[in-house]
Amino acid sequence: MAIKKEKYLVGLDIGTHKVCTVIGEVNQIGEVEVIGVGITESQGLRRGVVVNLEAAVNTIRASVEEAELMAGFEIEAAFVGVAGAHIKGINSKGVIPVPAKDRVITRNDVNRVLEAASAISLPGDRKILHTIPQEYIVDGQEGILDPVGMCGTRLEANVHIVTALTTSIQNVANCVNRAGLAVEGTILEQIAASEAVLSPDEKELGVAIIDIGGGTTDLAIFRGGSICHSAVLPSAGDHFTRDIAVGIRTNIKEAERIKKEYGCAHPSLVKEDETFEVPGIGGRKPRVISRKSLVEIIQPRAEEIMNLVSLEIKRVGYHRSLNSGVVLTGGGALLPGILEVAEEVFQLPVRLGMPQGVSGLIDVVKSPIYSTAVGLILYGRKRREGGEVSPAPRLWDRVLSRLKGLFSEI
Numbered sequence: 001m002a003i004k005k006e007k008y009l010v011g012l013d014i015g016t017h018k019v020c021t022v023i024g025e026v027n028q029i030g031e032v033e034v035i036g037v038g039i040t041e042s043q044g045l046r047r048g049v050v051v052n053l054e055a056a057v058n059t060i061r062a063s064v065e066e067a068e069l070m071a072g073f074e075i076e077a078a079f080v081g082v083a084g085a086h087i088k089g090i091n092s093k094g095v096i097p098v099p100a101k102d103r104v105i106t107r108n109d110v111n112r113v114l115e116a117a118s119a120i121s122l123p124g125d126r127k128i129l130h131t132i133p134q135e136y137i138v139d140g141q142e143g144i145l146d147p148v149g150m151c152g153t154r155l156e157a158n159v160h161i162v163t164a165l166t167t168s169i170q171n172v173a174n175c176v177n178r179a180g181l182a183v184e185g186t187i188l189e190q191i192a193a194s195e196a197v198l199s200p201d202e203k204e205l206g207v208a209i210i211d212i213g214g215g216t217t218d219l220a221i222f223r224g225g226s227i228c229h230s231a232v233l234p235s236a237g238d239h240f241t242r243d244i245a246v247g248i249r250t251n252i253k254e255a256e257r258i259k260k261e262y263g264c265a266h267p268s269l270v271k272e273d274e275t276f277e278v279p280g281i282g283g284r285k286p287r288v289i290s291r292k293s294l295v296e297i298i299q300p301r302a303e304e305i306m307n308l309v310s311l312e313i314k315r316v317g318y319h320r321s322l323n324s325g326v327v328l329t330g331g332g333a334l335l336p337g338i339l340e341v342a343e344e345v346f347q348l349p350v351r352l353g354m355p356q357g358v359s360g361l362i363d364v365v366k367s368p369i370y371s372t373a374v375g376l377i378l379y380g381r382k383r384r385e386g387g388e389v390s391p392a393p394r395l396w397d398r399v400l401s402r403l404k405g406l407f408s409e410i
Contacts (some may be wrong), residue, residue, distance in 0.1 A: 006144050007023070007025055007026040008023065008025055008075070009023070009024040009025070009026070009032065009079070009377040009380045009381055009384075010022070010023050010024070010028075010067075010075050010077065010079065010181075010377065010380075011024070011076035011079050011081070011192070011372075011373040011374065011375070011376025011377040011380065012060070012063075012064070012078040012080045012081065012176065012181070012373070012376065013077065013081045013189065013192075013372040013373040013376065014042070014056070014060065014080065014081065014082075014172060014175070014176075014217075015042055015045070015083070015213055015214060015331075015372075016041055016042060016044060016045055016046060016213060016214035016215035016236075016238065017041070017042050017213070017214035017215075017238075017331060018040065018041060018042050018214075018369065019040050019042050019059045019060055019062075019063040019200060019332070020037075020038070020039045020063060020369070020370060020372070020373040021036070021037070021038040021039075021063045021064050021066070021067035021078070021373065022034060022037055022067065022365065022373040022374055022376070022377055023035055023036030023037070023067050023068075023070075023071045023075060023377075024117065024358065024360075024374075024377040024381075025360075026308075026381065027097065027359070028073055028191065030377060031358070031359045032357070032358045032359070032377060032381060033356050033358065033359045033360035034360035034361040034362070034364070034365055034374070034377075035065055035070070035071045035072075035291075035360055035361065035369075036068065036069075036070040036072075036275075036361075037066075037069030037070060037361060037364050037365060038061040038062075038063040038064060038065065038066030038067030038068070038069075038070065039058070039063060039066070039369075040059055040062045040066065042056075042059055043055040043058070043059045043166045043212075044056030044057075044058075044059060044175075044230050045059075045209050045215075046215055046336040049084050049086070049168055049171070050168075050172060050174075050175055053171070053174065053175060053178075054144070056175045057175050057178045057179050060175055060176060060179040060181075061179040061180065062168045062359055064078075064179060064180070064181065070097070072204040075181065076181065076182060077181055077182040077183070077184040078176065078181050078182075078183065078184060078376075079184050079185045079186075079187055079192075079376045079377065079380035079383070080172060080176055080185070080186050080187070081172070081186075081187055081188075081189040081191075081192050081372050081373070081375075081376055081377065082129070082168075082169060082172060082186050082188060082189065082217065083163060083186070083188070083189040083213065083215075083216055083218055083232060084164075084165075084215075084232065085189060085216060085232055085234055086164055086165035087129075087160050087162065087164050087166050087230070088126075088162070088163050088164075089160060089161070089162075089163075089188075089229060089230035089231060090118055090120070090160075090161050090163070091158065091159070091160055091161070091228065091229075092117045092118070092159050093117055093156060093157065093158050094113045094114065094115070094116030094117030094118070094119070094156065094157045094159070095113070095116065095154065095155070095156045096109065096113045096116055096154075096155050097153065097154060097155075098152050098153050098154065098155055100138055100153075103151045103152060103153060104149065104151055105138065105148055105149065105150050105151070105152060105155055106148065106151070107148055109147075109155055110146075110148060110155075110157075110281045113136075113155050113156065113157040114131055114133065114157055114159065114408075116157075117131065117157050117158075117159040117161075118131045118159070118161060120161065121182070122163060125164045125165060125166055125167065126163045126164065126165060126166060127163065127164060127169065128161055128162070128163055129162045129163060129169070129186060129188060130160070130161065130162040130187075130188060130191065130317040131159050131160075131161050132159060132160045132161075132162075132191075132226065132227055133157055133158075133159050133226065134157075134158040134159060134160055134224070134226040134227070134228060134239065135157075135158050135224065135226070136155065136156065136158075137155070137156035137157070137158070138150050138152035138154070138155055138156075138193070139152045139154055139178050140154075144211060145225070148224070148233050150389050152393075153383075159259075160226070160227045160228060160229070162188050162191075162230060169186060172186070173186070177187065178381070180221040182290065184254045185380060186385055187379050188220075188230065188307065189213075189217075189372045189379075190209060190211045190218035190219065190220040190230060191220060191227065191230070191280035191374045191375075191379065192372050192376045192379050193208075193209060193211050193218075193220075193329055193353070193371040193375045194209050194220055194222065194227075194375065195357070195375040195378040195379045195382070196353075196355040196356060196357060196370075196372075196374040197209065197327055197329050197353030197355060197356065197357075197368075197371050197373035197375070198222065198327060198353070198377055199356075200225070201324070202222070202324040202327070203222040203223075203225050203226070204224065204225045205223075205323040206221075206222065206223040206224075206316075206318070206321040206322045206323045206324055207221070207222050207223075207322060207323075207324040207325065207326070207327060207328070208220070208221050208222075208309075208313060208322050208325075208326045209326075209327045209353065210309055210326060210327070210328050210329070210330075210333075210337075210342075211224070211329050211330040211371070211372065212236055212237060212305070212328065212329075212330040212331065212332025213236050213237060213330050213331060213332065214236060214237045214238050214331065214332075215236055215237075215238055215294055216232050216233060216234060216236050216332075216365070217232075217233040217234075217235060217236045217305055217308070217309065217332070218230075218231075218232050218233075218330075219230070219231045219232070219233065219309055219312060219313075221313065221316075221318050221321075221322070222236060223321050228318065229309045229313075229316050229318060231312050233302060233305070233308050233309060233312065235305050235308055236285065236305070236332060237330075237331060237332040237335075238336070239301050239305075240255045240259055240298055240301055240302075240332075241255045241259055242255070242303050243298065244258055244259055244263070244294070244297055244298070247293075247294075247297040248278055248293075248294070249281070249295070250278055250279070250281060251281065254278070254279060254379070256276070256277065258294070259298075259335070261276070262276045262294055263289055263294060263335055263336065263337055264274060264291065264294065264295050264298065264335070264336045264337045265295070265299050265302035265336065265337035265338045265340070265341050266295070266299065266336075266337030266338075267292065267295050267296075267299070268338050268340065269293075269336055269340070270291045270292055270295055270362050272290075272292065273290075274290065275288050275289065275290050275291065276288070276289060276291065276294075277289075289356070293336070298335070299335075299337075299341065302335070302337070302338055302341045303341055303345060306341055306342050306345035306346065307345055310345055310346060311396075322346075322348055324347070324349075325346075325348040325349035325350055325351065326342060326346050326348055326351075327350075327351055327352075327353040328342060328350060328351070328352055328368070329352070329353030329354075329368040329371040330352060330368055330369070330371065330372070331368065331369045333352055333353070333368045334367075334368060334369070337349070339352060340389050345352075352368060353368060353371055354366055354367065354368060354371070355367075355370050355371050355374035355375070357374075357378055358374055358377075358378070380397060
């Protein structure tokens with residue numbers, strides 16, 4: 001029987017290489033405690049987009065069932081991470097007059113100015129995923145985080161808006177529904193990951209988080225405590241694998257294994273005499289290859305990815321604002337030498353982003369591959385408490401969504 005208590009949170013990270021489910025519980029002292037984790041090899045998805053619905057549904061269901069088995073109960077809804085090249089982020093501004101009655105700004109005024117900031121022209125095939133306030137301005141006074149209760153005649157809001165292709169979001173939601181879950185909210189993956197790996201001080205001083213996944217590399221820049229830019233770049237972990245497959249003449253599956261076991265992006269971390277064996281294909285004999293040769297294949301791609309991110313940061317003018325440096329997370333951040341390459345490209349301090357801010361099964365989720373899933377439950381808690389994003393769907397909407405998924409499966 002499904003548990004309906006509001007103290008439970010579920011994060012579902014649907015990626016190109018893995019589908020990860022994390023179940024969290026808000027304990028008596030207010031901490032989010034991880035009590036269930038499920039991870040399966042992803043099928044039916046490529047670069048954040050569903051390419052085979054049935055395969056994606058089966059993968060999601062397997063991940064959810066593994067997490068439910070660990071937690072000891074069934075779940076009914078999840079906060080779902082979304083990514084893909086179709087994601088676009090822009091900054092916008094809204095302005096409204098404050099009613100002349102008493103000039104005191106109310107929560108309704110804040111909602112109105114956010115609506116004004118969200119009134120942007122969008123193609124018919126796109127929808128707004130997030131409207132995240134950066135700052136409020138009251139009668140020219142900048143840097144206000146919450147203007148409710150203040151007096152003024154003019155209220156402005158600077159916001160970051162994330163838009164997505166409507167059909168891509170619907171396809172992901174359909175997969176989740178057919179797997180037996182309602183979608184409690186959809187959240188951009190790098191925003192979710194930032195909740196788990198960035199500190200408030202880093203967000204305040206200026207930091208870039210780079211989530212290197214299998215299909216895409218996701219970027220988010222924070223300054224002054226809030227997000228100021230987000231982008232999705234097409235080059236990611238799969239490119240390392242394909243480069244290795246071509247470079248040493250082997251299949252993709254074997255190239256992925258070699259990348260994980262012997263891969264390195266920086267020559268300083270590899271000894272001259274280190275070698276590994278590549279199985280022969282088509283009856284050919286196995287070959288012995290030096291790790292230095294493997295580095296020569298991987299390093300150019302790592303530099304390309306970091307240079308693409310660097311160009312994007314410079315393009316939007318935030319390269320001088322990253323006082324806290326750069327944080328790498330995601331599965332691609334586990335590649336040895338990737339931090340050293342990033343430091344050389346950015347000329348800034350670079351660290352590996354691990355999930356923080358939770359208790360419970362810390363040893364299980366203490367890896368960059370869980371950053372997004374853990375961040376989803378932390379961001380989901382913020383949403384339930386009326387934080388940065390719009391309120392969660394009403395209970396009846398969630399029930400209808402779940403029934404729709406069940407009927408679709410039948």
